Amino acid sequence: MAKVENTAGFENVTTTKPEIDTEAAAMSIAKPGAFDLNKFKSKRAAAMANVETLLTALPHHSISQAKDFVRLHPDEATYWSPELCFANVPVKGQKRDTLHLIDEDLAMRYLPAARILRFRLALATKPHDVFFLCHVPTRNEDNTWVASNLIACERAKTHWTQATSRREEGVEAYKPDVARDADAFPEPNWPTQSLVDLINVTFAGRMIETEDHPGLLRLIGARQSVS
Amino acid sequence: MSENFREVVVCDFEYEVAPGDLPDVLCMVAYILDENLRHVRRIRLWRGEFGTAPPFDTGPDVLFVAYSAWAEMTCFKVLRWKFPIHVFDLHIAYLAASNVLLPHCPEEVRKKPRKRLPDACRAYGIEGWERIDKDTIAKAIGDGTWREHYSPEEILDYCAEDVRMEALLLRAQLQGRAGLLPADVERVLHWSNYAAKSVALIQARGMPIDMVLWNLIQENRAAVIGELLRQFDPSYGTDDPIYTPDGEWSYARFERWLFATGVAAWPRLDSGRLDTDSDAFRLMYHVPGIEKLHALRDSLGTIIRAKLPIGHDGRNRPSLFPFGTATGRNAHAKSLYNAHAGMRSLMIFPVGTIGVYLD
Numbered sequence: 001m002a003k004v005e006n007t008a009g010f011e012n013v014t015t016t017k018p019e020i021d022t023e024a025a026a027m028s029i030a031k032p033g034a035f036d037l038n039k040f041k042s043k044r045a046a047a048m049a050n051v052e053t054l055l056t057a058l059p060h061h062s063i064s065q066a067k068d069f070v071r072l073h074p075d076e077a078t079y080w081s082p083e084l085c086f087a088n089v090p091v092k093g094q095k096r097d098t099l100h101l102i103d104e105d106l107a108m109r110y111l112p113a114a115r116i117l118r119f120r121l122a123l124a125t126k127p128h129d130v131f132f133l134c135h136v137p138t139r140n141e142d143n144t145w146v147a148s149n150l151i152a153c154e155r156a157k158t159h160w161t162q163a164t165s166r167r168e169e170g171v172e173a174y175k176p177d178v179a180r181d182a183d184a185f186p187e188p189n190w191p192t193q194s195l196v197d198l199i200n201v202t203f204a205g206r207m208i209e210t211e212d213h214p215g216l217l218r219l220i221g222a223r224q225s226v227s
Numbered sequence: 228m229s230e231n232f233r234e235v236v237v238c239d240f241e242y243e244v245a246p247g248d249l250p251d252v253l254c255m256v257a258y259i260l261d262e263n264l265r266h267v268r269r270i271r272l273w274r275g276e277f278g279t280a281p282p283f284d285t286g287p288d289v290l291f292v293a294y295s296a297w298a299e300m301t302c303f304k305v306l307r308w309k310f311p312i313h314v315f316d317l318h319i320a321y322l323a324a325s326n327v328l329l330p331h332c333p334e335e336v337r338k339k340p341r342k343r344l345p346d347a348c349r350a351y352g353i354e355g356w357e358r359i360d361k362d363t364i365a366k367a368i369g370d371g372t373w374r375e376h377y378s379p380e381e382i383l384d385y386c387a388e389d390v391r392m393e394a395l396l397l398r399a400q401l402q403g404r405a406g407l408l409p410a411d412v413e414r415v416l417h418w419s420n421y422a423a424k425s426v427a428l429i430q431a432r433g434m435p436i437d438m439v440l441w442n443l444i445q446e447n448r449a450a451v452i453g454e455l456l457r458q459f460d461p462s463y464g465t466d467d468p469i470y471t472p473d474g475e476w477s478y479a480r481f482e483r484w485l486f487a488t489g490v491a492a493w494p495r496l497d498s499g500r501l502d503t504d505s506d507a508f509r510l511m512y513h514v515p516g517i518e519k520l521h522a523l524r525d526s527l528g529t530i531i532r533a534k535l536p537i538g539h540d541g542r543n544r545p546s547l548f549p550f551g552t553a554t555g556r557n558a559h560a561k562s563l564y565n566a567h568a569g570m571r572s573l574m575i576f577p578v579g580t581i582g583v584y585l586d
Contacts, residue, residue: 026263027401028231029290031313032413 057202060099060121060133062163063152068126069160069179071188072134072153079123079195083138086117087208089215100215101199102208110211110220122153123195127160127185133202144173152176160185232313233288234267235260237394240302241386243371247536247544249430252302253368254379256386257283258394266394271383277306285311294318294344294393296419297549300427310427316419317393320400320410321347322550323418339553348392350407351399355392359385422549433542434563436535437575444530449473451530459523461488461516469520474531476524478503490514525567534561535573 063070073079085104088097099117107116124134136153137146152163152174160179166172179185191198208216217224238257242250255277257270270282281303285291291311293299295318303310321342340346348355364385367373373382403409444451452474462468462484469481482501485493494502494510501507508521529535535543543563551558563571576582 024264024398026265027398028262028264029235029315029401029412031230031232031288031290032416 057204058131058133058198060135060202062135063124063149063156063161064163064165064174066124066126066132066134066162069162069185070124070126070134070156071160072136072156073123073190074157076122076157079190080136081121081195081199083118083120086119087111087115087215087219088117089206089218091218098206098215099203100206100208101203102216106208106211106216110216115219121195121199123190123198124156125188125190129189131191133198148173148176231262232290233262234284235262235264235290235292235397236283236285236311237292237390237397238283238299239293239386239389239393240299241368241382242302244369245538247433247538247542248540249305249538249544250298250302252277252305254383254386255302256383256390258390259283260394264394264398269387271387273379273383279307281308281311285309287312289313290315292317292393292397293423294347294389294396296423297426297430297547300423301430304427304431310424313416314419314423315397315412315416316423317344317347317396317400318342319418319422319550320415321350321396322555323415324400324403324407324410325350326550326553326555342551344389344392344396348396351396351404353392353395353399355395356388359388361385418550426547426549429547430544433538433540433544435575435577436537436541436543437573438537438541440575441535441537441573448530452527455523455527455530459519461520470523470527474527476527488514488516522567522569526570529563529566529570535563536561 063072085102085107086099087102087107089100091098102111102116119138120136121133122136123131125131134153137149140146141150149163152161155161155176155178159182162177162179163174164177166175206215210216214224216222236257236259238255240250240255241253243253244250253274255270255272259267259270261267272282283289285308289311290313291299292315294316296314296316300310300314325340325342345356345361364373364377364382367376368382368385377385400407400410401412453472456463456468456470456472456474460468460470462470462480465484467480467483467487469484470476478501481503485501490511494507496502503524505521505525508517508524512518512521536545537543545559545561545565547562548558550556559565563573571584574582
């Protein structure tokens with residue numbers, strides 16, 4: 001069945017008709033290099049002495065949304081912001097609205113009061129230095145959810161604390177639970193970057209400071225500027 | 228400095244295959260090229276002439292080249308040959324060069340470009356198959372009707388033409404051309420080795436199916452469909468049900484049902500039609516009945532069209548098409564993993580063995 005024009009020790013082999021252009025330029029294919037573990041060897045320490053890893057944009061959410069034990073920075077004067085103004089802006093292509101920082105004067109002038117959110121941001125971490133900015137409520141402190149949230153935040157300054165909703169029990173509040181063992185998780189290695197820097201990088205591009213900011217235009221239903 | 232491959236084997240198999248079965252190898256043609264990709268010799272083997280090992284070297288100095296090499300590796304498994312150490316899949320090299328997201332004009336109807344060997348060759352400006360009706364012969368070989376129309380010699384010639392084109396394509400891919408970057412050999416080798424060999428191993432084994440249950444469902448298909456519709460079709464029993472009694476979905480009736488039940492908004496495609504893919508359904512799970520309807524859609528297709536390719540050994544062997552989607556995932560349309568999760572109960576593992584599902 002097959003051609004038997006053996007010239008090279010194989011059966012069914014032919015060399016009679018070159019099937020591709022033998023005049024074509026010589027080309028070759030390099031073999032992949034042998035596996036060398038040194039290629040992947042870590043050459044730098046995780047953090048060189050006195051140089052910590054620069055934190056980039058952090059997640060931000062409430063203490064209960066962490067769904068884990070949390071610590072808030074104990075230095076409230078330095079790592080808890082004053083009350084700030086925010087607005088949620090719908091962004092095309094994203095399922096959730098995106099939280100923007102907004103200048104209070106602009107917010108008051110253009111937005112209904114219900115659209116303006118006000119809370120503090122505090123540097124926080126889950127176990128093993130998973131940092132985030134924690135929303136700390138500042139209004140409606142007589143509301144049971146807010147009150148229990150504040151208790152959890154306060155307790156998290158010194159203890160690993162988890163805030164869990166009690167809605168399923170029919171109670172309108174969070175349950176602040178402290179970790180059973182104080183040394184269950186290592187103490188946080190708090191970064192030395194300032195809170196201002198961390199907020200700045202977290203909300204980069206999401207700070208409404210001018211009247212023509214696309215986020216504000218979206219909120220008030222104004223035509224976007226294309227210039 | 229890296230060393231070059233001493234020899235390059237460009238190879239193609241032709242085989243008959245029934246849905247879900249392993250290939251029944253018909254013939255093989257291989258071109259042996261030297262280090263400079265110059266033709267040295269050609270090997271043509273017909274059924275019955277295959278030995279216990281490949282008729283070429285498959286060691287560390289040799290590069291094995293094929294288009295959709297998983298098929299060739301599956302033939303290797305069937306023939307009980309040891310895999311080559313280095314595999315270069317021309318299909319994967321083409322996907323790597325051409326799977327780019329192009330600007331999309333919403334006015335145009337997008338058509339997924341085909342990525343078969345002739346399509347790849349055309350993309351690189353290589354003409355061929357002028358004297359061969361490739362689609363007809365390929366179909367005749369696959370379903371075994373070639374005997375009525377072609378001689379074994381013609382089938383071998385057809386196979387050899389594919390190999391000749393593959394050798395030209397290899398050169399073209401190494402050089403690149405406008406819009407198609409030269410192949411990143413090291414990466415293509417990595418992807419090819421993984422995809423070709425792992426797919427071949429998966430195919431060789433197949434997914435064991437509970438054939439008693441599967442046959443029971445098929446024999447009582449009408450009753451099973453009727454019960455599923457009763458339980459899961461939210462429009463069941465109305466004057467205008469979404470599904471026909473034999474389980475056929477109607478887009479128009481679904482649209483009417485949405486309107487009748489007061490669903491004012493539903494995700495739509497650029498074309499304006501309702502989006503009926505899984506993501507759209509999941510997005511609308513808050514609408515009563517939609518989650519069940521989604522489960523029904525995912526399950527009925529498997530049952531009605533019996534689209535699982537199941538071999539004579541009771542094992543499911545869908546084509547897996549590694550890197551086959553625009554985003555580089557496997558395109559395994561006829562796999563149980565592509566149906567509703569409830570359908571996975573059709574998998575059954577032999578007594579004393581455990582199946583581990585690693586997602």
